[in-house]
Amino acid sequence: MKKLNDLLVRIPEIQARAKQRTEREPLPGKPLPKNVVQLPLWPEPVRAVPNGFLRSALFGAIGKGKRRYMQGELVAAVDGVEIRYTGQRLDQGDLDVWESVLHAVRLQELGGQCRVTSYAFLKLMGKTDTGSNRATLQTRIERLRANALTVKQGRYSYIGGLIAGAAKDEDTQEWVIELDAKMRPLFAADQFTQIEWAVRHALNGQPLAQWLHGFYATHAKPFPMKVETLLSLSGSENTEPRSSRQKLRKALDALTDASATYGEGFGYDIRGDLVHVQKRASGPQRRHLAKLASKPRKPRG
Structure with a gap:
């Protein structure tokens, strides 16, 4: 729980650093002519x-x-x-x-x-x-x-x-x-995610931490997930429950530290069998959440 509280305290600082980084990094070039198929353009970092x-x-x-x-x-x-x-x-x-x-x-x-x-x-x-x-x-x-x-x-x-x-x-x-x-x-537009390369590179040699970074980057507002579900989705080959749980916690700690170093907010807490994650959504993700919040909700039958 302490990691989550620390993250919440640092969110304004993290947001300011991320904004400065984004402003320094314009898109690399102009789109090609409309009749040419091209991947979306994303910044260098x-x-x-x-x-x-x-x-x-x-x-x-x-x-x-x-x-x-x-x-x-x-x-x-x-x-x-x-x-x-x-x-x-x-x-x-x-x-x-x-x-x-x-x-x-x-x-x-x-x-x-x-x-x-x-x-x-x-x-x-x-x-x-x-x-x-x-x-x-x-x-x-x-x-x-x-x-x-x-x-x-x-x-x-x-x-x-x-x-x-x-x-x-x-x-x-x-x-x-x-x-x-x-x-x-x-x-x-809504089918891919931009990964902060500096964070991923800092986790080089730690495959589970790298996988977790990519997985949680795709979620604007992560929901609690079971430890065994995360390990299964990661393709982990560790079948020993206690050892795999320890490795997951170690990987989450590494991700928390690397994220803090590069201004990408991330914190977690494991309660029972559930992993709770708190992170700062990216710009596109925040716009997506705002769009969802603005839609009228259908009454439940």
């Missing part, structure tokens, strides 16, 4: 991901080691989201790479060829340009290409892969990446 991917175990909170292969399996997800996946299990490191691909592609036509060097990719992820990191980058791009998924999110469905195609010039280390333009509806 954030990364955008479809809500269904963040509210599911598609990019799981799993550790290093051998990946299980999934064949058309239903991925754990919140109500309203359905994902069937074929391929090696994906983790939070794979999500870092996919977010970086989206971040580069957003400035040009979706479905076209996006050219970016290994150095630029690694820089986007806050990593140094080393042989080891280049090899890991290639492994993750191969994994993102060698999969298939069916996503039902809201009124839209998408059947395809996370990356439509990829090629690399071994001499210049330039990648040519293509995404499927048909995934654009997954980025409709």
